[in-house]
Amino acid sequence: MLIQLRRAGVLAVFCLAFGPGSAMAVGSPQLVSQLASVAPDLNAGVLKKAVSAMQCALAGGAEPAERLAVIDFSLPSSEQRLWIFDLQSKRLLLQDLVAHGSGSGDNYAAAFSNIEGSHQSSIGLFRTQESYTGRHGYSLRMDGLEPGINDLARQRAIVIHAADYVDPNWVARYGRIGRSQGCPAVRPEVAGMVVDKLKGGQFMFSYYPDEHWLATSEFLNCPLKERQLLTAVEVKR
Secondary structure, eight states: OEEOOOGGGHHHHHHHHHOTTSTGGGGSHHHHHHHHHHOTTSOHHHHHHHHHHHHHHHHTTOOOOSEEEEEETTSOTTSOOEEEEETTTTEEEEEEOOOOBTTTOSSSOOOOOOSTTOOOOOOEEEEEEEEEEETTEEEEEEEEOSTTTTTTTTTTTOEEOBOTTOOHHHHHHHSSOOOBSSOOOBOHHHHHHHHHHHTTTOEEEEEOOOHHHHHHOTTTSOHHHHHHHHHTTSEEO
């Protein structure tokens, strides 16, 4: 038997189709509101884009994640611009400093790249992967999900790692923290926690108001979400 619903009821059926605790349910406006309430310093528009991008990945068949990291590269490096959320409990696990690449700018990042050797950061949606111990200590590899934007992240060795130049004392001395070779480096004091919370297939969304990316990103202009909503009006009992 099929349940036929009007468009006004599509969202309810959409959540029903995938289950109340499913991957698709995390893209709801309620989630954005819940996360915004625990992260008042995070720009609401950036958070909405992060959740929307994640929802699009899930609509395309990606496995659900337990956590979401958001980096707002429109903010200066002297400010805390990394947020890590627990999607199950809707809690903010961390808000902290994060470095950008030396090729991206000084205190403000303004240039981003997918090119090896550019020493620039990359924007867009990432999926975190395995942890490892390398020359920067306990670190985390990730894969970029956006072709031409960040999909060479693994090849470029763009990883999360500890760096002693990610330090509030640098801000007092130099007006900014230090810069990486393109990696989102974090304070040594929190690096272990960041890697442990994000390893194993979590989502990370790095934002900058790049007009080309905003206009062309398949995760921000999702062709799957409307299709999923329309097909969800017919749900098998």
